[in-house]
Amino acid sequence: MAKILKEKPSYFDKFVCTGNTTCKDDCCHDWVLPMDMETVKKYHEFEGELGEYVRSNIFEENGEWFIRLGENAKCPFFNENRLCEVRVRAGEKAQIKICDMYPRELNIMAGHYRLDRLIISCEEVARFLYTDTKDRLEFVREWTEDESVKEVSDELKDRVEKLLAFRDGMVEALQAGAFDISLFEAVDSGEELGKLLDDAIYFECHERSMELFAKARSILAQVDEIRRDFYDSISEAKGWMRRTAAYFAHRQLLDCIQDEKMDGVLASVFRAVHVLELLCLARFHEKGDFDLEDMIYCAHIYGLNLEISMHNINLMKEVRNSAKDEEYPDGENSMLRPFLYP
Numbered sequence: 001m002a003k004i005l006k007e008k009p010s011y012f013d014k015f016v017c018t019g020n021t022t023c024k025d026d027c028c029h030d031w032v033l034p035m036d037m038e039t040v041k042k043y044h045e046f047e048g049e050l051g052e053y054v055r056s057n058i059f060e061e062n063g064e065w066f067i068r069l070g071e072n073a074k075c076p077f078f079n080e081n082r083l084c085e086v087r088v089r090a091g092e093k094a095q096i097k098i099c100d101m102y103p104r105e106l107n108i109m110a111g112h113y114r115l116d117r118l119i120i121s122c123e124e125v126a127r128f129l130y131t132d133t134k135d136r137l138e139f140v141r142e143w144t145e146d147e148s149v150k151e152v153s154d155e156l157k158d159r160v161e162k163l164l165a166f167r168d169g170m171v172e173a174l175q176a177g178a179f180d181i182s183l184f185e186a187v188d189s190g191e192e193l194g195k196l197l198d199d200a201i202y203f204e205c206h207e208r209s210m211e212l213f214a215k216a217r218s219i220l221a222q223v224d225e226i227r228r229d230f231y232d233s234i235s236e237a238k239g240w241m242r243r244t245a246a247y248f249a250h251r252q253l254l255d256c257i258q259d260e261k262m263d264g265v266l267a268s269v270f271r272a273v274h275v276l277e278l279l280c281l282a283r284f285h286e287k288g289d290f291d292l293e294d295m296i297y298c299a300h301i302y303g304l305n306l307e308i309s310m311h312n313i314n315l316m317k318e319v320r321n322s323a324k325d326e327e328y329p330d331g332e333n334s335m336l337r338p339f340l341y342p
């Protein structure tokens with residue numbers, strides 16, 4: 001039996017999907033969702049009309065099963081009440097696991113450490129990030145014992161502890177404003193940010209994303225001027241960006257354990273802040289103003305396109321020229337990352 005250190009953001013347990021009430025951009029569209037085999041089996045066992053209904057909306061490719069997109073690229077099970085029809089008819093256990101889990105990323109592992117988190121591709125999560133945390137991100141930690149896990153070596157445990165201490169220190173420093181100069185002056189030139197945007201993969205069927213990224217691409221030549229204006233006129237902007245940087249650092253620095261290198265991972269934190277900042281600047285430039293709702297919106301669009309794509313995460317780590325041709329194994333227990341559509 002191993003001792004495990006578990007961590008989650010303070011707002012993790014407060015999150016409730018608001019898909020059938022206030023959520024503006026439900027996630028039940030445009031994803032070609034992979035099914036877990038337990039649910040595939042269940043769908044093949046359903047009898048009568050329910051069986052026909054579920055089976056006519058799924059397909060198999062190379063041994064894997066997916067949900068077929070319906071009209072307007074909507075999930076065929078999304079009903080007029082904005083609820084999952086399979087869940088309504090057959091209970092919550094009939095929903096595929098990925099829908100039940102999203103937008104949570106569970107059990108991200110590093111040695112004896114386990115992280116559960118929420119990803120900002122869901123606008124409601126972005127709302128928690130900027131509203132529930134007051135002026136700083138907080139995390140809840142607890143030690144537990146897990147019979148199914150083998151004790152890790154002392155050497156790995158020691159390395160993980162050191163890395164966590166480094167990461168936590170950086171998260172604190174970012175929140176306290178220790179890096180404002182490097183945070184608010186782009187680490188990449190406009191041209192380099194442009195190349196990164198060109199190489200990224202987008203959620204292309206999502207109109208709102210494409211519009212905002214096109215605007216961001218179009219302001220690159222004037223970005224320094226817009227940035228100055230942005231921080232001069234929006235008093236909360238620096239605080240939001242510090243919170244954003246702390247959020248990215250908390251998650252992305254863990255990759256040092258797998259990557260065994262710091263440079264790309266550190267660059268990815270600052271690059272992520274700058275790409276999200278660029279979306280904010282594009283929004284600000286267009287509206288002539290910027291408020292909390294804009295911040296939440298931009299974070300959500302960033303998350304939807306950049307944060308859930310392994311390809312894009314690796315672009316952030318400076319593997320820009322080769323990333324398009326490489327395949328990245330999903331070694332982090334995330335069932336979501338490889339399935340950015342298309």
Ligand code: SF4
Pocket residue numbers: 016017018019020023024025026027028102103121122123124125
């Ligand atoms: S985007 Fe978030 S709140 Fe909206 S339906 Fe999806 S999980 Fe629920």
